Amino acid sequence: MIKSENLNDILFYSLERAIKSYRQFAQRQLVKHGFNITIDQWLVLKTLHDNPEQTQHQVAETIFKDYASVTRIIELLVEKQYLVRTMHAADRRRFSLTLTENAVKLLDNMQPVIDQNRSLALKDINEMQTSQLQQLLNQIIKNTQSDSI
Amino acid sequence: MIKSENLNDILFYSLERAIKSYRQFAQRQLVKHGFNITIDQWLVLKTLHDNPEQTQHQVAETIFKDYASVTRIIELLVEKQYLVRTMHAADRRRFSLTLTENAVKLLDNMQPVIDQNRSLALKDINEMQTSQLQQLLNQIIKNTQSDSI
DNA sequence: CAAATATAATTGATATATCAATATAATTAT
DNA sequence: ATAATTATATTGATATATCAATTATATTTG
Structure with a gap:
């Protein structure tokens, strides 16, 4: 019903739609499995679990989030008693x-759901396609980084 | 420096990064050209310009946004005097x-910048790759729509 | 026609994104 | 060693995302 320049033909529109669609899907699956945590909160936990010595700043860069957002997500994780903040021994x-x-x-219990989410979302897409997709996405990232302009 | 399951290998992480990177880039370009409007506000204006008879509900579906968000974006556009709301003749x-x-x-003036953003972001990616990317994204969208699970 | 249901839009609450300003502490440069 | 700079983190303001509840109007159904 929608005429004109047709949003569906615009790559970035599909990109936006795909990631939003995936996020909503993944979040629904978490709720469905009874996990009371957002995707973003999970991502912060996961990153800290993998690399415990990161500063919040590094966490933000790793997961490509704003520093302020990371501060606030961590606050919530502390409230939910998933994280404990203590003074850092060497740097106050x-x-x-x-x-x-x-x-x-929680991370252990969630991992199977996360893995399943990914594979369901990639249904009918083979490995070669996945890696091509990766490459194209990386090219877009490269093209749009601040310093490349 | 970051060990473990390596976020960069996870497709959805790249997806998220690519669209965020593009959005930030596009927004920076708008600011640089002196446009005082967000990407999302632009998207709503553009959609309404292309299909003036849409309900807000339809706008939301077209641009894949939440109804509540559309309500609030429209409020801002009215404040900025880009939109006028009047009673609908047939449906109160x-x-x-x-x-x-x-x-x-504004839309006219912005279009060249928007076009340039897109082509800069797609630098070194050819048409065939773009359309393959489109297809894969559409497959992901299909896989993650509520009803497909 | 009246009751039930559906549609259009808003509002409130909470989470996240972004930008700017601020506070502390650590590092460096003179 | 002090001053200037840099690094770490927080906070406030505004925009957007999401979910749930609400209001008003239209439409359908019995």
């Missing part, structure tokens, strides 16, 4: 961020 | 949304 500007046992269990 | 639940002259001029 920083905090040490430690996952609680609950958080570690 | 609706509003007629009309672009002001300023909005039409």
